[in-house]
């Protein structure tokens with residue numbers, strides 16, 4: 001019976017956000033041993049979906065009793081700053097002890113994010129992969145899944161047999177990539193030899209330019225890559241990477257894995273990288289200024305017949321390490337008297353507590369960001385009414401949380417003049433209409449919506465908001481797509497579009 005180790009470390013690090021540690025992982029998802037298997041096979045799992053997909057495929061092939069999962073540890077945090085070295089070393093220790101105790105293994109599945117940095121290194125993911133390889137030896141196949149915001153190092157590339165990246169943004173194929181990892185691992189265990197080639201481009205696309213729907217350059221490139229899968233090409237992975245990690249390994253990366261055909265892996269990777277580079281002008285962001293957003297929100301608020309609008313705040317995206325609590329859009333909308341607007345989800349445990357003390361229906365002076373010290377998270381004080389209090393737990397119906405358990409922590413719906421604000425205690429981005437509707441807020445009846453999210457919200461709002469009714473607003477924040485706003489230290493320079501003069505020629 002095949003014995004497969006399952007483990008992983010999942011963090012996307014924003015170099016400009018505060019460091020994170022054990023508490024951040026325990027809040028989001030820290031699973032050990034049998035809990036991983038129970039979560040993977042649960043009806044409404046909270047664990048990382050790639051693991052669920054991996055188990056589903058293995059169970060389909062062998063039956064749940066026909067293979068032996070050896071689950072070790074899976075630790076995932078909300079995107080945050082660099083991981084603290086002390087905690088990270090403890091986690092590596094857990095991986096090591098688990099793999100040493102595992103006995104004979106036939107394969108390993110690593111469910112990684114790939115976009116982490118640490119306080120001591122820009123490549124903690126490389127340390128995880130190298131540790132796994134050192135412990136299992138050169139002959140045990142190792143397959144890893146990566147978020148398409150992963151930044152790939154030599155250590156990552158050299159330590160695993162196949163890197164499988166997501167192909168959708170919003171990420172709605174995480175489960176399927178776990179299934180694919182299982183299929184590829186099976187092939188390797190049956191004796192296929194994988195050879196891969198990687199090309200990295202000096203192209204660091206701002207987050208809002210990295211959508212994969214029709215009409216977007218990154219999606220076009222991924223689809224071109226997929227059109228080349230055949231009996232020789234096992235996998236084509238094209239990772240846009242995560243700009244805010246700010247590391248020397250940043251840059252769009254094409255990885256082609258073949259069935260032992262190194263020449264083909266190389267030529268196809270270079271061909272795809274060239275196509276991506278030739279398309280680089282399409283990675284320049286197009287956002288609207290705040291005063292234009294205010295004008296549009298006020299106009300739709302005053303005209304019940306006008307189509308409602310959704311305003312995204314990509315600069316304060318908790319899914320990219322943002323704090324989820326900047327007030328630029330909220331303050332401007334309040335001052336302009338915008339009506340019929342709902343906004344969220346706003347991370348402020350102290351404000352939830354204030355609302356709880358006041359009680360449902362009560363009026364109170366809402367003090368925002370009283371306990372927050374991050375740059376851009378400025379205080380705001382406004383008269384409010386408590387509309388509703390909630391425990392913040394629900395099962396989602398749309399987008400990336402469809403069928404999944406979501407936990408916002410204790411939450412409050414408060415009304416600030418014409419704006420309904422959903423306030424939460426566990427920092428995360430607004431992924432779908434569920435984040436409002438589960439708390440009793442009517443999304444379909446709103447004139448405008450403001451979401452703290454860069455792009456993942458699109459999958460969970462598309463049933464109400466087609467792309468032409470979505471605006472990305474250019475305001476300050478830890479995840480601003482306006483890359484010139486940041487003091488970069490690690491990025492290889494020059495890179496496009498930050499440095500318009502950046503150049504690249506395909507290797508001879």
Ligand SMILES: [Zn+2]
Nearest residue numbers: 147148149171
């Ligand atoms: Zn991602």
